[in-house]
Amino acid sequence: MLVADTWTLATIFNKWLVYGSALVAAGGVWFVLAQPMLPAATRQLTVRVTFVAAVLGVLTTLGRLAVQAGYLIDEGWRGMIDPDILRLVLEGPLGTSSAVRVAALVLVAGLAVAGRRRVWLPATGAVLVAASFALSGHTSGDAGALIGSLLVLHLVAVSFWLGALWPLYRLADGSVPRAATAVAAERFGRQAVGIVAVLLAAGATLAWLLLGSVPALYATGYGRTLLAKLAFVGALLCLAAVNKWRLVPALGGTDRAAADRAAIALRRSIGVEAFIFAAVLLVSAVLTSATVLPAG
Amino acid sequence: MTRTALSLLLVMCSPFVLAHTPSESTHPADGATLETVPEMLHVTFAEPTRVVKIVLIHTGPGGTHETRLEPPSKEPSETLHLTPELPGAGEYALTWRALGADGHVVTGSFTFRVR
Numbered sequence: 001m002l003v004a005d006t007w008t009l010a011t012i013f014n015k016w017l018v019y020g021s022a023l024v025a026a027g028g029v030w031f032v033l034a035q036p037m038l039p040a041a042t043r044q045l046t047v048r049v050t051f052v053a054a055v056l057g058v059l060t061t062l063g064r065l066a067v068q069a070g071y072l073i074d075e076g077w078r079g080m081i082d083p084d085i086l087r088l089v090l091e092g093p094l095g096t097s098s099a100v101r102v103a104a105l106v107l108v109a110g111l112a113v114a115g116r117r118r119v120w121l122p123a124t125g126a127v128l129v130a131a132s133f134a135l136s137g138h139t140s141g142d143a144g145a146l147i148g149s150l151l152v153l154h155l156v157a158v159s160f161w162l163g164a165l166w167p168l169y170r171l172a173d174g175s176v177p178r179a180a181t182a183v184a185a186e187r188f189g190r191q192a193v194g195i196v197a198v199l200l201a202a203g204a205t206l207a208w209l210l211l212g213s214v215p216a217l218y219a220t221g222y223g224r225t226l227l228a229k230l231a232f233v234g235a236l237l238c239l240a241a242v243n244k245w246r247l248v249p250a251l252g253g254t255d256r257a258a259a260d261r262a263a264i265a266l267r268r269s270i271g272v273e274a275f276i277f278a279a280v281l282l283v284s285a286v287l288t289s290a291t292v293l294p295a296g
Numbered sequence: 297m298t299r300t301a302l303s304l305l306l307v308m309c310s311p312f313v314l315a316h317t318p319s320e321s322t323h324p325a326d327g328a329t330l331e332t333v334p335e336m337l338h339v340t341f342a343e344p345t346r347v348v349k350i351v352l353i354h355t356g357p358g359g360t361h362e363t364r365l366e367p368p369s370k371e372p373s374e375t376l377h378l379t380p381e382l383p384g385a386g387e388y389a390l391t392w393r394a395l396g397a398d399g400h401v402v403t404g405s406f407t408f409r410v411r
Binding site for chain 1: 346348349370393394395397398399400401
């Protein structure tokens with residue numbers, strides 16, 4: 001028989017994959033929408049990555065139902081495919097949340113065939129991906145409407161940022177003209193100011209509503225895990241600031257050697273950003289799987 | 297490297313795993329010592345909860361026996377009411393696994409002793 005800690009770890013690992021794949025997929029839609037001047041090759045690459053991430057998002061979301069069933073009955077892997085237990089899980093908030101996420105990811109994957117006139121379909125999917133996370137767990141209680149709306153705003157902003165990392169990384173690899181890279185990176189930097197403001201404001205308000213007090217930030221497991229997440233987010237913001245105010249301006253400058261050096265530094269910086277983002281998502285998975293809300 | 301990361305994650309989680317939605321009260325009270333076997337076992341939850349698995353462990357003169365009890369209902373309820381036939385003196389532990397209102401897995405247990 002699997003021990004409870006194994007199930008907790010399986011839940012955290014599974015959620016990490018769900019968060020990463022679903023948010024990268026939704027973010028791909030935002031990147032294509034927000035970058036109308038994107039070189040065709042980068043657009044195609046983003047659409048492909050979005051499709052693959054959406055498929056992974058669907059598979060890991062279905063896996064989440066099986067892990068929850070196994071966790072619930074705790075009778076080894078057989079519990080993961082027990083029809084009665086799976087039905088119970090499906091009837092609960094996780095079932096609703098998973099159904100919405102799968103439908104949303106199908107719409108997101110449709111970016112590959114949507115064309116410019118029907119792009120509102122994958123965009124709706126990208127919003128619904130964020131909304132699906134508000135339908136179960138800590139944020140689905142009585143104060144649902146306000147907390148849920150804040151979480152949707154927070155996650156739309158997160159996906160906007162996360163989904164831009166891979167296309168920007170590839171844009172800086174020299175395969176497209178440096179000027180096109182500079183335009184896209186500069187445009188993303190301008191948009192990111194507002195997006196990061198929404199991300200932080202929604203995140204801070206959510207934390208306040210869920211924690212209930214300042215001492216809860218250091219006196220409870222939930223609060224301390226949140227502090228760990230904030231430390232990683234702080235590191236992300238530092239990197240983003242270096243990118244926006246140092247590397248991207250150099251990328252569009254007239255000094256070709258300096259622009260090449262900036263492109264290499266930007267790729268390295270985005271690579272580190274991706275690793276830190278992975279850590280933020282992992283801590284978020286711990287936060288939503290293995291902690292008790294102080295105010296709850 | 298992977299083992300170190302997993303160990304770190306376990307250490308991070310260990311102070312607060314499996315603690316969602318604790319029960320508000322039990323009968324008999326957790327840790328109680330009784331003179332006679334109770335006629336019923338009762339748990340009150342903080343919110344409607346779907347109990348799916350109940351295990352009663354009895355440790356007496358004849359050794360330790362684990363009995364799986366059938367949940368009275370799999371519908372969400374704020375109470376769990378059981379009337380098992382208890383074998384007599386010894387230590388008892390009742391554990392349950394359930395689905396909480398927010399979709400999280402809820403586990404809980406309480407113990408009592410019969411002289």
